[in-house]
Every structure is written in structure tokens, then in C-alpha cells.
Amino acid sequence: MDGLPVEITVLIVVAIVVILLAVLFTFVPVMLWISALAAGVKLSIFSLVGMRLRRVIPARVVNPLIKAEKAGLKLALNKLEGHYLAGGNVDRVVNALIAAQRANIDLSFERCAAIDLAGRDVLEAVQMSVNPKVIETPFIAGVAMDGIEVKAKARITVRANIDRLVGGAGEDTVIARVGEGIVSTIGSSERHKDVLENPDMISQTVLAKGLDSGTAFEILSIDIADIDIGKNIGAELQTDQADADKMIAQAKAEERRAMAVAQEQEMKARVEEMRAKVVEAEAEVPMAMAEALKSGNLGVMDYMNMQNVMADTDMRESIGKATGDDGDETNPTTKGKS
Incomplete structure (x- = not known):
């Protein structure tokens, strides 16, 4: 520089x-x-x-x-x-x-x-x-002993527990436990009207169970914000059971009908089989007679007499059928009146 x-x-x-x-x-x-x-x-x-x-x-x-x-x-x-x-x-x-x-x-x-x-x-x-926090649950449905569905919505007031904040369960667990308690309380009621008349019984029962154990919160209060009536579950279950019983009965009836049809078909097959055997046996009669004539076991006159007897029998059967169809000949009362 x-x-x-x-x-x-x-x-x-x-x-x-x-x-x-x-x-x-x-x-x-x-x-x-x-x-x-x-x-x-x-x-x-x-x-x-x-x-x-x-x-x-x-x-x-x-x-x-x-x-x-x-x-x-x-x-x-x-x-x-x-x-x-x-x-x-x-x-x-x-x-x-x-x-x-x-x-x-x-x-x-x-x-x-x-x-x-x-x-x-x-x-x-x-x-x-x-400053405690308010957690609102969705509508939780339970069924009373009389079969009526009851829906309840609760507001849970909680306060954070600093000592259990690490490792403690969160808000979802608290909501799930409160929902379980609501369902259990409604299900143990004999009538749905008892729950509608005293909704505070739900909060008292749920609070007594100590649902905040193991969670990061301390439950201060549980208040029922809304309660409503749902479906008649008992009636629906009975209707479904009746429909199921009806379908079972129909299935059993169809099974019996199919078995009857099968038995009828089997009987028809047996009859046809027997007829075939009879025809087969009748077809062997002339051959047996020819063999008997040939061997001398049956004479010509005996054969002619047998033919006459058979013809006479056929004639009698034909006359019997004809007179059986005609009421004037078979009924003497009718013949007298004529």
C-alpha cells in the first residue's frame, strides 16, 4: 500500500x-x-x-x-x-x-x-x-329395560392434573368413559321415563365411578345438557325375531314339501318298475305254455279249456263294467220307478 x-x-x-x-x-x-x-x-x-x-x-x-x-x-x-x-x-x-x-x-x-x-x-x-375446561360429548344412546332408546348429551367440566399430565390419558379417554357410564346408567333403568324424570341420576352415577383415574384431568362435574327419546329397540328386535322365525318355518315347510315330492317320485318309479316286471312276466307266459305243449306237460284240450275260461272271465268283466256304469240296471229302486 x-x-x-x-x-x-x-x-x-x-x-x-x-x-x-x-x-x-x-x-x-x-x-x-x-x-x-x-x-x-x-x-x-x-x-x-x-x-x-x-x-x-x-x-x-x-x-x-x-x-x-x-x-x-x-x-x-x-x-x-x-x-x-x-x-x-x-x-x-x-x-x-x-x-x-x-x-x-x-x-x-x-x-x-x-x-x-x-x-x-x-x-x-x-x-x-x-380455568377449568368444558368438554361436550356427542349424543350417546342407551337402551332402557323396557326397550326404549334414550339419547343423552353431557358437558364435562375438567381441570388439568399437573402430576398426571405425563403418562395420563387425554380427552378422548374421558369422553369414552363418560359415554360408557351413561350407557350403563340408562341400561340399568327399568323404564325410560325414569331417566327422563331424573336426568341427574346419570351424572350422579357416572361421577361416583371415579372415571378420571389414570387420566391427565380431574373431573369436577358432569351435567346432562340434552336428552331425547330414540327408537323402540325392543319392538324392532321382536319384529326381527318374528321375521326370522317366519323364514325358518317357511324353510322347514319347503324342506318337507321337497321331501314329499321326492318320496312321490320314488313311489312312481317303483310302480313303473313293478309294471315293467309284470309286463316282462306276462311276455314269458306264452313262451312257457309253448314249452309246456311241446314237452307234453300241457294237453291241447287243457289249453282250449283254459282259453274258454279266460274268454268267459273277460266277458264277465266287460258285462260287470257295463252294468256298473248304467244306474237303471244296478239300482233296483231306480228300475222300479221307471
Whole structure:
């Protein structure tokens, strides 16, 4: 730079200084450090540099630390940074701790961080502990002993239980248990009118079962918001049973008819078979007679006498059929009148 003019040399030096300062202020959050010092948070600049090296966004940790310091909470920077590295929401945890402190709820940082890492909204849980939440169930149908369907809708007032928030069941389990209790209470009623007259019996019975055990909530009250009458399930079941019995009877009758038809066909086949045997036997008679004549076991006169007897028998049968058809000849009373 000896050969350059003084003005150019000064400009180059100023530019280098500006670039170095820009890099410094970009890598080292000096303004954030100044804000922490102004808020009374004892924080070294090297701690911020270490956060950068550990790929931690300093503002995500320092700003909640400043907020906690102003609220009177003593939190360690390492704990907040560790919670951030674990994937937690540091700002939400600090807000929950501040809300718990204002509401006189005993909540430690470790417990709050565990709830946050478990996927629960810890701030909402703290707010729900102070201000209970109302959960409304859909219409739940139950059938009384008289066969009438009763539909009921309930409003469940719950409060978050911080101690059971980790590992406790959620709202769906509470709704399912309350629905089961409603169905059981309606089903144990002898008449549907008893449920309509005293709907509070449902809430009293359900509350007595301790349905909030093992859940992340404490049930404060169960109120029946609406109740309605549904179908006559008993009558429908009886109608369906009658239709089923009718179909079974028809099937059995059809089975008996098919068996009768099969037996009739079998009898006809047997008769035809017997007729065929008779015809076959009759066809063998002339052959047997010819064989008897040929062998001398039957004489000619015997054969002629047999033919005469057969002819006489046929004539008698013909006369009998003719006189049987004529009422004047067979009925003496009719013959006298004529």
C-alpha cells in the first residue's frame, strides 16, 4: 500500500474494519448481550459465542431467560440451553412457569420441561388448572329395560392434573368413559321415563365411578345438557325375531314339501318298475305254455279249456263294467220307478 494514495489507503482500512465488525456482530450477538446485561442477567459474551458454536440460536434461549429474570424466576442458562437442544420449546416452558408462579401452583422446571418434551402444551395445562375446561360429548344412546332408546348429551367440566399430565390419558379417554357410564346408567333403568324424570341420576352415577383415574384431568362435574327419546329397540328386535322365525318355518315347510315330492317320485318309479316286471312276466307266459305243449306237460284240450275260461272271465268283466256304469240296471229302486 506504499504506492497508493493516502485517501485510498484509508478507505481500504475503513472497509476492512467495517467488514470485520459486520462479521463480529453477525457471529457474536452483541446487542443481545447488551440487552441481557441491561435486564440484570449475568451473561458473558463467550457464552453467546459458545451457543453459536453449538448451533444454538442465542435469542431462543436468552430472551426467555430475560423474561424469567424479570418475573422473579431463577433459571440456569445451561438448563434452558439443554432443553432447547432436546427439542423443547423454551419460551413456552418459561411462560408456563411464570403462569404457575402467579397462580401459586408448585411446578418445577424439570417437571415443566418433561411435560413439554412429552408433547403436551404445558402452558395450556397450567391455564386449564386455573380455568377449568368444558368438554361436550356427542349424543350417546342407551337402551332402557323396557326397550326404549334414550339419547343423552353431557358437558364435562375438567381441570388439568399437573402430576398426571405425563403418562395420563387425554380427552378422548374421558369422553369414552363418560359415554360408557351413561350407557350403563340408562341400561340399568327399568323404564325410560325414569331417566327422563331424573336426568341427574346419570351424572350422579357416572361421577361416583371415579372415571378420571389414570387420566391427565380431574373431573369436577358432569351435567346432562340434552336428552331425547330414540327408537323402540325392543319392538324392532321382536319384529326381527318374528321375521326370522317366519323364514325358518317357511324353510322347514319347503324342506318337507321337497321331501314329499321326492318320496312321490320314488313311489312312481317303483310302480313303473313293478309294471315293467309284470309286463316282462306276462311276455314269458306264452313262451312257457309253448314249452309246456311241446314237452307234453300241457294237453291241447287243457289249453282250449283254459282259453274258454279266460274268454268267459273277460266277458264277465266287460258285462260287470257295463252294468256298473248304467244306474237303471244296478239300482233296483231306480228300475222300479221307471
